[in-house]
Amino acid sequence: MTDNLLSIILLTPLAGLLALLFIPSANKQALRLTANIAGFLGFLVSLPLVFGFDRFAEGYQFVENFEWIPFLGARYHLGLDGISLLLVMLTTLMGFLAILSSWNAITDRTKSYYAMLLLLQTGMIGVFLALDFFLFYVFWEIVLVPMYFLIGVWGGPRKLYAAIKFFLYTLTGSVLMLIAILVLYFQYHQEFGVYTFGIQELLRISLPVATQHWVFWLLFVAFAIKVPMFPFHTWLPDAHTEAPTAGSVILAAVLLKMGTYGFVRFSLPLLPDASNTATIVQVVVALSLVGILYGAFVSLVQQDWKKLVAYSSVSHLGFCTLGIFALNPNGIAGSIIQQVNHGISTGMLFLIVGVIYERRHTREIAEYGGLAHVMPKFATVFAFAMLSSAGLPMLNGFVGEFTILQGAFERNPLWAALGVIGIVLGAAYLLWLYQRTMLGKVTNRKNLGLADLSWREMAIFAPLIVWALWIGIYPKPYFEVLEQPVARIVERVRPGVYPPVPPARNVEAATR
């Protein structure tokens, strides 16, 4: 069982998809029930990872490694370390909640809708589990297709524009990434006489720094588009605004993390010398800081509820890339924790927009006001999500942001000082959004009879609230899970700066 655990996690959504195919399209009740069961099972089968994962062991765990396309040297190679563990758990949970949130929202072409969501789920899990660059690329591309259809078929008024923009933008990045992969692939063959896409093998190649540089930029564009970093971000507001709720949730919570994950898993370890050069660090950090402030400023003036949340993602993801390119343990670990946090908080914020959109079919902030009188439970949940997103201590966001800032401060206090401004502005646009939608008097009679959260909707928010509290109150396990893999990456990029982490850290001694 545990030998194939990762494959089981990877394929459970696909099995659900297969089951869907045998249900007639007219039977919507059976379709959504099956999809929900598949989503829930997908989450359940990933739970053993949490309990079976050894925090202090070195290297990848639950590894599966089989030959796949022998003449290319591509292998079916899956494995998991602390970084992928967190992102996989985020994916399986958010995937399930996204499906659950679609219960009433999607009535049109239900079958293909849920099929797309499940396919998307497999693709994303694959991205975080693949230890073979070719396999990674395949999953990376698989993700594009269902997302394209989710936006293009079930989206809002400008869905085609948004879907095509999303697809073309990401595809451009993918092509550049493919070139980078091939460079590494042939370089390895040149050095060792064997063709392989294995990530651990590729670490052994010694590229000249100049080559590393332009390979870095190729990968950078691919990942920066996905994150998205300023100035590659403009596909995001459109895609988010037009996508159905579940699409936005998945897009924000998981899909964007594929970009940051790419930096951590590939750019830094494979191109350590390039990653540590002053030019690259300065450019990427500058773009991150610009993203943080720019995203926050643009959020301030949005009139569209969903677009506001979308731009806030640009700001939050700026923190994640800032942390990564601080190139120190706190920066990177904070970044990964913040990726999970962003998934939880922004996922909640998009679900919140979804709840209200389902009732009123408009996202104009001006259409609302005084909703807290009508929907008190909803107002409470929204307040929680807002505070979690704004980084209130004892909730998840603070732990990530503070750790990132600590890492940034260690490299350059000025970076931290600029980042802190983003935190202030973050509170500003969220509070103002809350005030305009929830507080004040009810001015629009259409808002009068709105139903408060149903039990199903409460069930969607409950696990996210619990998770946010857990990370905020007791984040220690997260640091422990990340310590090993992060130390390994930092050691590769900046050897000898930090003491090596002993495989089995003495927890008691460290707390003194």
Added chain:
Amino acid sequence: MNFLDLIWLIPLFPLAGAAVMLLVGRRLDPQGISPHALDESLREELAQEAHGHANHGHDDHDGHHPAPPTRKLVGVLCSGFVLLSVLLSIAATLQLAGLSTRSHEVVLYDWIAALPMVLTNGTIATLNAQLGFLLDPLSAVMILTVSGISFLIHIYSIGYMEHDGGYYRFFGYLNLFVFFMLLLVLANNYLLLFVGWEGVGLCSYLLIGFYFHKKSAGDAGNKAFLVNRIGDAGFLLATMLLFVTFGTVRFTEVNAAVASPGEPLAAWGAVAVICFLYFFASTGKSAQFPLFVWLPDAMEGPTPVSALIHAATMVTAGVYLIARSNALFQLAPEVSIIVATVGAATALLAATIALVQMDIKRVLAYSTVSQLGFMFLALGVGAYWVAVFHLFTHAFFKALLFLGSGSVIHAMGGEQDMRNMGALRDKIPVTFRTMFVGSLAIAGIPGLAGFFSKDEILWQTVSSPLGSQLLYGVGLATAALTAFYMWRMMFLTFYGEPRMDAHTAAHVHESPAVMTVPLVILAAGSILVGWLGVPKVWSALPALFHSFEHWLEPVTAPTIQAVGEAHSHGDDHGHEVLEWSLMALSVAIALAGIAVARWVYLVNQAVPERLQAKAPALYRFLWNKWYLDDFYNAFFVRGLALGGGRLMSAMDRQVVDGGVNGAGWLTKAISSVSIWWDTYVVDGAVRLTAFTLRVVSIPVRLAQTGSLQGYALMIVVGILVLMGIFGRN
């Protein structure tokens, strides 16, 4: 029983109360949509539709439907949780007094234990912020003040909020507020302190915006949270710099590092920056210039909230932070001078604004800002225990004054404008008498709490090596203004002729006992607590009367000998004479302030208007609060934030996305050209070939008739021709 190990429960009790309210509060106090929820126009529209029901106007009384019996439980439960904290605080403090070290730490677990980090001195350390609690004399004073005053405010609120909707919500927030404040003062490290620090910011947001149907309340809540957040940014940066300098964020370890003589002094520049940033953070929370603007607006919340924010919680946090960090501040005299200057300036500035306010709560709000200025003045001149002392006494009389003003407002049916009050003295006697005591206390009349602490501050500004005559002068002037504007408030409210309309006048009534008993207790406190810190020259009194300074000594004693020595040596006799005469001066000036207020607002009531007419510019300047709010609003909110946001948003659509769409357009244009080329040139060439072939093939096609006979004929003809050609040979 060892209460010292249970101190972590002190903040936890109110948290439990808040949690209960969040989970089941709605069931204990069920309610429909508040009558204030609807916009005027919408309400009229609905009322017209529901014609015939004839219940227009009935809406306003919806809030008064009979309360369910469980509603009482809400207030009792929440007050009860705070009472538990009070009792445990007292028990723990008593046990602390018995300890020889006067310091006790309880660590529950490691909260944020981050990864290794390179410090400024090149060593590698790991930030470890514990969920740990530290009880020492300073935090003992704080928990007693916070929980005690908060408990009285809770009791008062049971009566005050009785007719308000959202009763359970209110008490839940109050409990949460007390939780965060107790966490703030009990934390054993800077990062956990920050949890409480942000937490009280959140609760102030929730409570100031409690009447969230009012836009002004929502605005004030946002303002409080955001202005505080600006200060919080300073706190975060300070904490990070502190960590890379000392390798720890725990109070005891930082203090030990500062005190250890072997410590390299290379990083002292960093210490000054740390202190400055912590001070900046404090200007947000404790409402000092330039970040004080949120506090006066905070009175948008229900009056008990104002009392809570202004007296016991929230604003005291900044004073506490600096007192807690006094070991660092002692190393940074240049920052201390800034602290003292800003404190003195804020005290004076707020007092001048308070001179012209007409809203009874606004007067008190600015007086809080001013009194906090006094505390910062004390911190700045290195008199840390005096600052805490003033914080302690101020908590009593300011809570009293705010709750008293609440009682006045309650009696007046919601009226807050002093121009519509007057002659309330006999109608609400308990409120009047208690507020009378409070106003004497804040004015600095000997024998009452405010006299002892304020006078000690003034004395310290002269006698401390960091002090100066200028600071003393500003302090003295502010003291005079304080006595004046407080008694202006008293005379306008309680004396003279009644100025309210007949309807209101008929309904004026004293508040119920649940509200007046806390007032009486606070009044007693406003008289008595000052006697714990009588002036040093009153040496005839037994040690108990000097106990406050002595109690705080383990925390606030000078770490660097130089400061301490300059402090204690000198001509003792000369000091004594000076201290006595300064004391007499400040008492005289306080009495003068009261007398002038009496003359202006009671005896010769035309004076204010004449003054106003004489210097209209000055009056407008003060009335508009030195135009600071307008400046911030124009420059930061509308200019930088919204203007910048709009600019960038436009840029995003036009430039950044314009580039993308441009690329899309270019691709389309290129493909149009390609299509043209493809259709007319490439495809044209293909079709041309086909056309040519077709033309060329015309003769051939002519022959291809499809008729078998024709073909047979051609075959025969062909054979004959071939035979003719080849047969000749």
